[in-house]
Amino acid sequence: MAGMDIQAPHTLYAQRRARLAAQLGPGGIAIVPTAPERPRNRDSDYLYRFDSYFYYLTGFTEPNAWLILCADGHSTLLCQPKDLEREIWDGIRLGPAAAPDALGVDEAHSVAELGQRLPRLLENRQTVWFPFAIHPGLSAQVDGWLQQVRARVRYGAQCPEQQRDLCGPLDEMRLIKDGFEVATMRRAAQISAGAHIRAMRRSAAMLRAGEDLREYHLDAELLHEFRQHGSQYPAYGSIVAGGANACVLHYRADAAPIRDGDLVLIDAGCELDGYASDITRTFPANGRFSGPQRTLYELVLAAQEASVAATRPGARFTDPHEAAVRVLAQGMLDTGLLDANKVGTLDDVIAQRAYFQFYMHRTGHWLGLDVHDCGSYVEPSEIGTVSERRDPLSGEVIKDRPSRILREGMVLTLEPGIYVRPAPGVPEAFWHIGIRIEDDAVVSASGCELITRGVPVAPDAIEALMRG
Ligand code: MG
Ligand code: ZN
Numbered sequence: 001m002a003g004m005d006i007q008a009p010h011t012l013y014a015q016r017r018a019r020l021a022a023q024l025g026p027g028g029i030a031i032v033p034t035a036p037e038r039p040r041n042r043d044s045d046y047l048y049r050f051d052s053y054f055y056y057l058t059g060f061t062e063p064n065a066w067l068i069l070c071a072d073g074h075s076t077l078l079c080q081p082k083d084l085e086r087e088i089w090d091g092i093r094l095g096p097a098a099a100p101d102a103l104g105v106d107e108a109h110s111v112a113e114l115g116q117r118l119p120r121l122l123e124n125r126q127t128v129w130f131p132f133a134i135h136p137g138l139s140a141q142v143d144g145w146l147q148q149v150r151a152r153v154r155y156g157a158q159c160p161e162q163q164r165d166l167c168g169p170l171d172e173m174r175l176i177k178d179g180f181e182v183a184t185m186r187r188a189a190q191i192s193a194g195a196h197i198r199a200m201r202r203s204a205a206m207l208r209a210g211e212d213l214r215e216y217h218l219d220a221e222l223l224h225e226f227r228q229h230g231s232q233y234p235a236y237g238s239i240v241a242g243g244a245n246a247c248v249l250h251y252r253a254d255a256a257p258i259r260d261g262d263l264v265l266i267d268a269g270c271e272l273d274g275y276a277s278d279i280t281r282t283f284p285a286n287g288r289f290s291g292p293q294r295t296l297y298e299l300v301l302a303a304q305e306a307s308v309a310a311t312r313p314g315a316r317f318t319d320p321h322e323a324a325v326r327v328l329a330q331g332m333l334d335t336g337l338l339d340a341n342k343v344g345t346l347d348d349v350i351a352q353r354a355y356f357q358f359y360m361h362r363t364g365h366w367l368g369l370d371v372h373d374c375g376s377y378v379e380p381s382e383i384g385t386v387s388e389r390r391d392p393l394s395g396e397v398i399k400d401r402p403s404r405i406l407r408e409g410m411v412l413t414l415e416p417g418i419y420v421r422p423a424p425g426v427p428e429a430f431w432h433i434g435i436r437i438e439d440d441a442v443v444s445a446s447g448c449e450l451i452t453r454g455v456p457v458a459p460d461a462i463e464a465l466m467r468g
């Protein structure tokens with residue numbers, strides 16, 4: 001990718017391909033296309049983003065490319081041919097002649113030969129692997145190639161008998177990050193932390209100057225810092241929510257005014273060389289928490305601390321969530337958000353999910369090439385262990401399977417929150433307050449490491465930062 005500071009050595013991608021090839025079974029072959037370009041309007045495309053699986057296996061960022069990998073480890077890349085005229089408009093292409101040296105693949109050809117090469121490559125294989133339900137039209141394309149193989153049966157060609165989902169083995173590989181991935185994610189996290197600091201400072205400075213502060217002003221600060229440090233783009237649509245907008249979970253940075261006395265919730269992270277970061281901070285727009293804001297902020301922070309303490313190898317993915325919920329639910333009782341006379345004890349609040357009124361999302365997700373990264377949340381060896389329960393709120397039957405056991409090298413977010421919408425019985429002092437605190441945790445040998453703490457999280461530290 002243009003502008004990358006540190007290129008992964010192509011041996012790293014070759015190692016990943018070899019590990020995947022070893023899982024394809026005798027006669028296996030894998031087909032991995034990259035993402036298509038998508039038109040935004042007439043002659044203008046959306047900013048191109050490669051497919052994460054394809055990139056994970058090649059490090060190659062051009063569109064119109066395919067990786068074909070055989071069980072014996074042989075790799076074939078199909079990519080855009082050199083074309084002087086197209087390159088004048090769209091930029092330099094690597095081209096098939098240079099690809100083997102640049103990417104470490106065994107052979108490379110023009111993508112124009114896809115339809116002619118694939119049926120031949122599929123001949124005499126037993127299993128065709130490709131990512132299911134990711135690329136629209138891909139399975140029909142595979143069917144078309146298999147039809148051509150079948151048409152050659154009379155010449156002795158054998159047609160593959162099985163199709164399997166390549167996401168299975170690839171998701172397991174991507175779930176455990178290697179040293180290069182963690183190093184890249186660390187750099188992405190640092191840039192994003194700097195961006196949050198910049199937005200906090202701008203907010204306080206504009207309000208001090210009596211200026212008309214809008215959500216987009218803070219979004220601009222984020223983008224500036226991301227690009228200034230070489231991030232290619234935000235990892236997801238930045239949330240910049242002033243005041244009551246913080247209670248809209250998927251709000252985007254818009255044009256709403258941010259007023260003195262409001263809290264601002266920013267959920268934003270950059271993508272760097274393919275890897276996402278994901279940080280949420282909530283801060284007082286003017287740099288000083290009010291009493292009720294600080295009360296709820298400290299509650300969410302305590303919940304996050306509990307979730308951090310619960311994140312270590314051998315724990316379950318759901319342990320941090322359960323730890324956070326326990327702290328939040330107790331806090332809801334203590335602050336009067338929930339009335340113990342109505343909802344009962346802490347255990348009742350948890351069992352009946354009464355906390356859901358103010359905390360309705362999970363405490364985290366995997367993080368990696370995708371901001372909600374791939375990887376099963378169920379422990380693979382225990383997938384058959386099912387217990388059923390009825391959801392107390394929706395009444396639907398939920399099948400619980402044992403949650404994933406955390407292992408060193410997994411990366412997940414820890415992001416408890418509290419969102420108070422006006423309702424009868426809810427103390428008015430807390431109305432419209434929405435708070436989330438989110439950090440990115442790498443599971444280490446003994447616990448976890450938060451790689452996003454370049455931006456402070458303690459209320460006093462945030463106030464100090466916004467004073468200066
Ligand atoms: Mg987030
Ligand atoms: Zn997140």
